[in-house]
Structures are given as structure tokens and as C-alpha cells.
Amino acid sequence: MSELPDLHKAMTEALPVYEAPASLQAWAREEARKADQEPVRPGESPASPSKARVRRFSDWRIAAGLLVAAVVGWSAASLRPIGSLAPATSATTNQLVDAHVRSLLPNHLLDVVSTDRHTVKPWFAGKTDIAPPVVDLTDKGFPLIGGRLDYVDGHSAAVLVYGRRLHTINVFVWRSGSSEPRDGSFEVRGHSLLHWSNGGLSYWAVSDAAEPELEAFRDAYTH
Amino acid sequence: MISIDAAGPQLVDDREQPDAATSRLQVQQRVRDAIDQLPPLLREAIVLRELQDCSYTEIAAVTQVPVGTVMSRLSRARARLAGMLQDVVDFGDVA
Numbered sequence: 001m002s003e004l005p006d007l008h009k010a011m012t013e014a015l016p017v018y019e020a021p022a023s024l025q026a027w028a029r030e031e032a033r034k035a036d037q038e039p040v041r042p043g044e045s046p047a048s049p050s051k052a053r054v055r056r057f058s059d060w061r062i063a064a065g066l067l068v069a070a071v072v073g074w075s076a077a078s079l080r081p082i083g084s085l086a087p088a089t090s091a092t093t094n095q096l097v098d099a100h101v102r103s104l105l106p107n108h109l110l111d112v113v114s115t116d117r118h119t120v121k122p123w124f125a126g127k128t129d130i131a132p133p134v135v136d137l138t139d140k141g142f143p144l145i146g147g148r149l150d151y152v153d154g155h156s157a158a159v160l161v162y163g164r165r166l167h168t169i170n171v172f173v174w175r176s177g178s179s180e181p182r183d184g185s186f187e188v189r190g191h192s193l194l195h196w197s198n199g200g201l202s203y204w205a206v207s208d209a210a211e212p213e214l215e216a217f218r219d220a221y222t223h
Numbered sequence: 224m225i226s227i228d229a230a231g232p233q234l235v236d237d238r239e240q241p242d243a244a245t246s247r248l249q250v251q252q253r254v255r256d257a258i259d260q261l262p263p264l265l266r267e268a269i270v271l272r273e274l275q276d277c278s279y280t281e282i283a284a285v286t287q288v289p290v291g292t293v294m295s296r297l298s299r300a301r302a303r304l305a306g307m308l309q310d311v312v313d314f315g316d317v318a
Binding site: 004005006007008010011012013014015028029031032033090094 | 247248250251252254255258269270273274277278280281283284285301304308311312313314315
């Protein structure tokens with residue numbers, strides 16, 4: 001017996017699945033049921049839609065397009081951030097998510113616990129050769145929790161840890177290299193990542209908060 | 224400070240080993256790349272079938288083609304994927 005996964009399992013593990021709205025699913029199944037029950041006219045292929053049915057289909061053609069876009073549009077939208085990643089970038093994002101998840105294990109999140117940016121920033125001095133800006137964003141809904149050192153994808157990283165309601169945002173900072181990936185957002189295994197570069201430093205914000213929340217964080221952090 | 228003796232089973236790391244995780248991620252990347260290389264109509268059919276669990280009739284209704292065309296597209300999609308992924312995915316008799 002083969003130990004390899006079948007196609008269904010391989011695709012399910014490799015590709016994001018986005019559920020179409022229940023109403024749209026119900027509609028598609030109802031239309032399929034109607035198509036199954038429609039009598040076959042003489043000379044007509046049982047599998048081909050009749051002209052009358054084609055006319056009826058035109059009423060829901062837009063909805064059909066929406067459903068196809070919802071479930072197949074991954075190539076242009078949902079999967080594109082991952083599917084088109086260069087292998088090196090894909091490795092980086094995967095390691096960042098691994099580091100983020102590892103940080104959430106008990107006693108792994110923080111090396112320095114402080115909500116005071118004047119405590120967190122000096123703490124990095126002597127431990128890393130970069131001085132990441134430490135900004136107090138409490139009034140913008142992103143309280144500073146602390147910081148730590150980490151090692152990700154061959155980089156010694158200073159990590160700033162912020163909160164967002166019940167979510168944790170890890171901001172990995174290291175010196176920009178010659179092969180920096182493009183700025184932008186990514187999604188890996190249900191986690192959002194946002195990358196930007198500034199002042200010779202490379203920033204990766206990682207969280208299980210939604211992408212718009214990370215963008216709001218970046219905007220608050222960089223302004 | 225935790226005594227090693229007292230910690231006992233807590234010291235066993237049952238997480239996925241790095242080489243297994245790397246292999247798994249590489250397979251996933253290959254599957255994504257293979258799907259990405261399919262022509263859009265074949266990709267549409269195989270995603271609806273394998274990811275969304277749609278029946279042939281449902282795919283035919285959504286894509287507005289006869290069921291026979293759906294079956295043909297699925298067959299061609301599987302054959303192309305088998306050509307690219309047969310060493311990492313079990314395609315049964317397709318390959």
C-alpha cells in the first residue's frame with residue numbers, strides 16, 4: 001500500500017481552502033439538483049444544458065462567476081502571496097511563523113518584560129548590533145509587552161512584542177540584506193505576515209490577527 | 224530551576240522533526256507549483272472537485288459546461304498533475 005498521500009489530501013494540505021457563503025453553496029447545489037432532474041429531450045445529450053436552461057442559467061451567471069472566483073480565485077488572490085514566493089522567501093516566512101508559534105509556548109515570548117519603551121530599547125544594546133525603534137502604541141490599541149532575541153532564517157533578530165486585544169504581534173527586526181523580499185503581506189498556515197524595510201532594517205510583523213490589523217499596526221509603528 | 228529527574232517525560236520533544244517538516248513543506252510547495260501550472264479551466268475543475276468536494280454535476284452547473292466536459296477536464300488535470308507529482312502523490316491508476 002502506498003504511503004504517499006492521495007491528490008485530495010495533498011491539495012488540502014498544500015492549498016488554502018476558502019468556504020463560499022452557505023447561501024451560495026446552497027444555490028449551486030440546488031441548481032445542480034435541478035439539472036439532474038431536468039428531462040432529456042430527444043436528440044439532446046443528457047449532459048448538455050438545453051437552450052432554455054442556458055437562458056435560465058444566464059440569470060445566475062454572475063453568481064456562478066462569484067462562486068468560481070471564490071473557490072478558484074486562489075491563483076490570483078489567496079494563494080498568490082505564497083504560490084509565487086521565491087523559495088528563499090517561502091522558507092523565511094515559514095521560519096518566521098515557526099518562531100512566532102514557538103514564542104507563544106509558555107515562557108518563550110519575552111526576555112524583557114516591560115511596557116516602557118525606555119526599558120525595552122536599552123535592553124537590546126549589547127545583545128544585538130541593531131537598535132530597532134521601540135514605539136509606545138498603547139493609545140493606538142497596540143500595547144508594548146516587551147522584547148526578546150531570536151534567531152530566524154540565519155538572522156539574529158531583535159523581536160518587539162506588542163499586543164492587540166487577545167492577539168500577540170511579534171515584530172522581527174534584522175539588518176537588511178542584499179536579497180530582501182519585496183514589501184508586502186503574506187499568509188502562511190493561517191498566520192498573517194507583513195514585511196517592510198526602513199532605514200537599513202528589515203521588519204517582519206507576524207500574528208494570528210487579521211491582515212488589516214497588521215497593516216494598522218505597521219502604519220501606527222512607522223508614523 | 225527544574226530537576227531533570229523531576230521533569231521526566233516533559234523533556235521529550237514530540238514535535239515534528241526538522242527534516243520531516245522540511246520535506247513536508249517542500250511537497251506542499253511542489254503541489255502549489257503544479258496546480259499553478261495547470262491551464263485555468265483544468266485548475267478550476269480540479270480545485271472545485273478536490274478542495275471544495277463538488278460533485279461532477281455541481282461543477283457542471285457552476286462552470287456551465289456538460290458533465291462530460293467536467294469529467295474530461297478532471298481527467299486531463301489529474302494526468303498533468305500525475306506527470307509532475309507522481310513521486311510525492313498517490314494517483315492510483317491515473318499515472
